[in-house]
Amino acid sequence: MITHGNSIELISGNANRPLAEAVAKELGLTLSDAEVGKFSDGEINVTLPHTVRGKDVFIIQSTSAPVNDNLMELLILIDACKRASAGRITAVMPYFGYARQDRKARPRDPITAKLVADIITSAGANRVMTMDLHAAQIQGFFEIPVDHLYGAPLLAKYFKKKMDENWVVVSPDVGSVGRARNFASRVNAPLAIVDKRRPKANAIEVMNVIGDVEGKTCLMVDDMIDTAGTIVQGAEALVKNGAKEVYACCTHGVLSGPAIERLTASPIKEIIVLDTIDVAEIAAKCPKIKVMPVAKYIAKAITTIYSDTSLSAIYED
DSSP: OOOSOSSEEEEEOSSOHHHHHHHHHHHTOOOOOOEEEEOTTSOEEEEOOSOOBTOEEEEEOOOOSSHHHHHHHHHHHHHHHHHTTBSEEEEEESSOSSOSOOSOSSTTOOOHHHHHHHHHHHHTOSEEEEESOSSGGGGGGOSSOEEEEOSHHHHHHHHHTTOOTTEEEEESSGGGHHHHHHHHHHHTOOEEEEEEEOSSTTOOOEEEEESOOTTOEEEEEEEEESSSHHHHHHHHHHHHTTOSEEEEEEEEEOOOTTHHHHHHHSSEEEEEEEBTSOOHHHHTTOTTEEEEOOHHHHHHHHHHHHHTOOGGGGGOO
16 A cells, blocks of 8 residues: 655645745755635635646645635645645644634533644645644544644753753643643753632732742743733743743744733743744844744654654654
């Protein structure tokens, strides 16, 4: 049984073209000149100018803002490749949007993470590659293989050069404790937790810090920074509890709404984000934000998938 195509074809939508070009460069390949545009009424139009028959196609497309347009681009690209007889189609989604509704937290809530997983599968994807899902169990929402990469090794490598025994890794909320604990073990640092609670409806949140942060340099770790409310409130709580300095890092810099203003005015000294989302223009407005590349990491994963070898090998560097 042939499980993949006879050569690699890299295709990109419009979500993060710079990342796709960087991945192609790492692989020594030419990014496909697929045309992804719109009709005058806003409908997305895709043209594949050359054959992908029998090829192992990797479509690089984060479902970041504008989320719905980028998701539709991905689905239409998958459909075009399927109908053009691609050997295998892998949706490379460095950032998987619609992941925050992964359960019914309230009556009549949708589970959009499952819905999007079903749509991608129905469109014709044979497998999905993504990085730091908001909830790891989303892998189980797919009926196709999911290769789940982690940003922690890259972020830990950067901070380990700075860290000493005076550093503490901090989870910005209770929901991120597992992620922060894993990060702390990588850098051999203690763990603290910011616990926020509302004493009553519409009341200001009470922030409690679990762990010793007095006189310490704190590193807050999360999977994403969206409007930056949680990370900034957490940083302020750490400073009130005696922290000397506060740093922050995340895999996905969503940075929507008031994020830049909040981060600029916050006590956070430096914020490191990976370029799973193209935020170079937004991040340039805040000198505290540094964007780290993931192209080499994704290129290694693509090579591993194509050669049917162990994905764990990419963590060895």
